Amino acid sequence: xxxxxxxxxxxxxxxxxxxxxxxxxxxxxxxxxxxxxxxxxxxxxxxxxxxxxxxxxxxxxxxxxxxxxxxxxxxxxxxxxxxxxxxxxxxxxxxxxxxxxxxxxxxxxxxxxxxxxxxxxxxxxxxxxxxxxxxxxxxxxxxxxxxxxxxxxxxxxxxxxxxxxxxxxxxxxxxxxxxxxxxxxxxxxxxxxxxxxxxxxxxxxxxxxxxxxxxxxxxxxxxxxxxxxxxxxxxxxxxxxxxxxxxxxxxxxxx
Amino acid sequence: xxxxxxxxxxxxxxxxxxxxxxxxxxxxxxxxxxxxxxxxxxxxxxxxxxxxxxxxxxxxxxxxxxxxxxxxxxxxxxxxxxxxxxxxxxxxxxxxxxxxxxxxxxxxxxxxxxxxxxxxxxxxxxxxxxxxxxxxxxxxxxxxxxxxxxxxxxxxxxxxxxxxxxxxxxxxxxxxxxxxxxxxxxxxxxxxxxxxxxxxxxxxxxxxxxxxxxxxxxxxxxxxxxxxxxxxxxxxxxxxxxxxxxxxx
Numbered sequence: 001x002x003x004x005x006x007x008x009x010x011x012x013x014x015x016x017x018x019x020x021x022x023x024x025x026x027x028x029x030x031x032x033x034x035x036x037x038x039x040x041x042x043x044x045x046x047x048x049x050x051x052x053x054x055x056x057x058x059x060x061x062x063x064x065x066x067x068x069x070x071x072x073x074x075x076x077x078x079x080x081x082x083x084x085x086x087x088x089x090x091x092x093x094x095x096x097x098x099x100x101x102x103x104x105x106x107x108x109x110x111x112x113x114x115x116x117x118x119x120x121x122x123x124x125x126x127x128x129x130x131x132x133x134x135x136x137x138x139x140x141x142x143x144x145x146x147x148x149x150x151x152x153x154x155x156x157x158x159x160x161x162x163x164x165x166x167x168x169x170x171x172x173x174x175x176x177x178x179x180x181x182x183x184x185x186x187x188x189x190x191x192x193x194x195x196x197x198x199x200x201x202x203x204x205x206x207x208x209x210x211x212x213x214x215x216x217x218x219x220x221x222x223x224x225x226x227x228x229x230x231x232x233x234x235x236x237x238x239x240x241x242x243x244x245x246x247x248x249x250x251x252x253x254x255x
Numbered sequence: 256x257x258x259x260x261x262x263x264x265x266x267x268x269x270x271x272x273x274x275x276x277x278x279x280x281x282x283x284x285x286x287x288x289x290x291x292x293x294x295x296x297x298x299x300x301x302x303x304x305x306x307x308x309x310x311x312x313x314x315x316x317x318x319x320x321x322x323x324x325x326x327x328x329x330x331x332x333x334x335x336x337x338x339x340x341x342x343x344x345x346x347x348x349x350x351x352x353x354x355x356x357x358x359x360x361x362x363x364x365x366x367x368x369x370x371x372x373x374x375x376x377x378x379x380x381x382x383x384x385x386x387x388x389x390x391x392x393x394x395x396x397x398x399x400x401x402x403x404x405x406x407x408x409x410x411x412x413x414x415x416x417x418x419x420x421x422x423x424x425x426x427x428x429x430x431x432x433x434x435x436x437x438x439x440x441x442x443x444x445x446x447x448x449x450x451x452x453x454x455x456x457x458x459x460x461x462x463x464x465x466x467x468x469x470x471x472x473x474x475x476x477x478x479x480x481x482x483x484x485x486x487x488x489x490x491x492x493x494x495x496x497x498x499x500x501x502x503x504x
C-alpha cells in the first residue's frame with residue numbers, strides 16, 4: 001500500500017513537467033518568445049544529439065573531476081570524522097573552522113585555485129572536494145554523535161575499546177546519516193566541477209558552456225544544462241543503489 | 256540444596272555513591288553455581304547500578320566483588336549483562352548479533368558464526384539466523400538477546416528485567432521458555448525484576464532490596480521443586496512465599 005502511493009507520488013511531478021515543457025514549446029513556436037532568447041525544447045534536444053559526439057570529451061573531463069573530487073571528499077570526511085570522534089579536542093577546534101570555511105564564496109576561491117594549482121583538472125577537483133566535503137562530514141558527525149548510549153555500554157561491557165565501538169556501533173549506526181550527506185554532495189559534485197571549469201579551464205562542460213555563451217548559441221547552452229542535470233541525477237541514483245547494497249538491513253525494512 | 260555448590264559470584268559490602276547520595280550502600284550477596292537468583296525491589300533502588308558494577312562498567316567505592324572466589328578489578332567481559340531493551344544491532348543479522356561478543360574478542364566472522372550456529376536450536380530461533388532484528392517479534396528478539404548474553408559469558412549472566420517490556424502473555428511464555436532453556440544450559444543467573452510472581456516462579460533464591468540507600472533487606476529461599484510449571488503458581492508454598500514478599504515490601 002505504502003509502495004503504491006509512493007509510486008503514484010511521482011506522477012503529478014511528471015505530468016506537471018510535461019505540461020510545462022509543452023507550454024514552453026508552444027510559446028516559442030507561436031512566436032510569443034523569440035527562439036534566440038529561449039530555444040524550444042525540441043531544438044534543444046535536436047542540438048543535443050548533433051553536438052553529442054563533440055561533447056563526449058567535455059563530459060568525460062567533467063565526470064572525472066567530479067568523480068575524483070567526490071570520492072576524495074568522502075574519504076577525507078570519513079577520516080576526519082573518525083579523528084574528530086576519537087579526539088574531542090580536535091572536534092572542538094575544527095568544527096567552527098569547518099563552518100567558517102563554508103561561508104567563503106566558491107566563486108571567489110576558484111580563480112585563486114587557478115593561480116595556485118594551474119588550469120588543469122586539479123583546481124576543479126579541489127573545488128568539488130570543498131563543496132562535497134561539508135555536507136558529508138556534518139551529517140556523519142551528527143550520526144556518530146547520535147549513537148545509542150545503551151548499545152555503546154553493551155559493547156563496552158563486552159570489552160570493546162574505542163576502535164571497536166566505532167566499528168560495531170557508531171559507524172554502522174551513522175551510515176544512514178552518511179548517505180544522506182553523500183546524496184546531497186553527489187548533486188553538488190557535477191555542479192562544482194562545472195563552476196570550476198567555467199571560471200577558467202581548457203576542457204569540460206563548464207568550458208563548453210562558456211564558449212557557446214560567447215557565441216550566443218543558447219540552444220547549445222541548454223543542451224549542456226540538460227546534460228548536467230542528467231549526470232547529476234545519474235550520480236544521485238547511483239548513490240541510492242550503493243546504499244541499497246551497503247545497507248541491506250534498511251532495504252528489508254522497507255518491504 | 257545449593258549450599259554445597261561453589262560460589263560463582265560474591266559481593267561483599269559493596270558501596271557506591273553518586274554525588275553524595277548512596278546509590279548502593281552495603282550490598283552483600285552470593286550467586287552459586289547453576290543457581291537462579293532474583294533481586295527484587297522498588298524502582299530506582301540501585302539495582303541497575305549494582306549490575307553495572309558487577310559487569311565492570313562502573314567502579315565500586317568500597318567493598319569487594321569476587322568471581323570464582325577471587326577478587327577481580329577488571330571485570331569487563333567476564334560476566335554478561337542483558338538489558339530490558341534487547342539492544343540487537345539493527346545492521347547485523349541475528350547470527351552476527353549473537354556472535355558479536357566473539358567478534359569483539361577477535362574471532363573471525365566465519366568461526367564466530369559456526370560457533371554460535373548450534374545454539375539456535377536450543378534457543379528456539381532455528382531458521383532466523385539470517386534475518387535482521389526488525390523482522391523478529393519482541394519475544395524472539397529477547398531470546399536472541401539472551402542467546403548473545405549466553406555466548407558472551409556462559410557462566411555468569413546478569414539479566415536486568417529482560418521481560419519487562421513484553422506483554423503479559425509473551426512474558427509468561429518467555430518465563431517458561433527460560434526455565435526450559437536453563438535446564439539445559441545450567442548457567443548461573445542473577446535476575447532483576449519488579450514482578451514478585453516472576454521472581455518466585457523462576458528463582459532458587461530471592462534477594463529483597465530496600466529503597467535508597469539500598470541494601471539487601473531479606474533473603475528468601477524458594478522451596479519449589481524443579482522442573483517448574485505454571486500450576487505451581489497456585490500451590491500453597493508459592494502463595495505463602497508471595498504473601499511473605501508482599502509483606503516485606
